[in-house]
Amino acid sequence: MPKPLNVVVLVGSLRKASFTRRIAHALIALAPPTLACRIVEIGDLPLYSEDMDATPPAAWTRFREEIRAADAVLITTPEYNRSVPGGLKNAIDVGSRPDYPSPWDGLPTAVVSVSPYKLGGFGANHHIRQSLVFLNMPVMQQPEAYIGEAAAMFDESGETSANGRAFLERVIHGFADWAILTGRAARTSI
Numbered sequence: 001m002p003k004p005l006n007v008v009v010l011v012g013s014l015r016k017a018s019f020t021r022r023i024a025h026a027l028i029a030l031a032p033p034t035l036a037c038r039i040v041e042i043g044d045l046p047l048y049s050e051d052m053d054a055t056p057p058a059a060w061t062r063f064r065e066e067i068r069a070a071d072a073v074l075i076t077t078p079e080y081n082r083s084v085p086g087g088l089k090n091a092i093d094v095g096s097r098p099d100y101p102s103p104w105d106g107l108p109t110a111v112v113s114v115s116p117y118k119l120g121g122f123g124a125n126h127h128i129r130q131s132l133v134f135l136n137m138p139v140m141q142q143p144e145a146y147i148g149e150a151a152a153m154f155d156e157s158g159e160t161s162a163n164g165r166a167f168l169e170r171v172i173h174g175f176a177d178w179a180i181l182t183g184r185a186a187r188t189s190i
């Protein structure tokens with residue numbers, strides 16, 4: 001069996017008990033053996049400023065090294081004010097340097113947006129895709145993952161509900177297949 005893909009999971013919500021983090025953990029638990037998923041924390045990253053590029057903070061260096069070692073990226077994000085949370089956007093900016101080649105370059109990515117409301121974080125999902133296109137990160141198109149009314153993804157005991165589990169399995173298995181195909185194609189064409 002080939003070595004599993006090293007998947008960096010970024011959680012856009014910094015709150016430890018958020019639905020977004022719970023969804024990330026559920027996706028990791030459901031991942032097939034072709035993926036080795038782990039959350040890379042973003043809450044300790046100082047705000048990006050080009051003034052600090054010459055002597056980057058240790059947290060920036062750690063984060064960039066973790067991104068460079070990745071084979072794929074899975075992003076789970078809430079929606080803040082119809083857009084991307086500031087901490088997640090900052091992580092994308094920090095990880096984009098040095099810019100040639102960016103640590104993000106060519107990494108297959110999936111975006112799962114999570115909301116307690118009906119729209120499922122549609123705005124955040126599409127705003128983040130704009131940045132990822134610029135960074136040359138191919139983003140999985142199907143299955144789309146806009147999780148609205150996120151509380152319904154879990155049962156009374158806090159476990160993933162049967163319907164929630166079926167949906168998340170479809171997403172993570174689709175991502176596994178897609179990342180393997182896209183990752184190989186992207187790496188050989190660079």
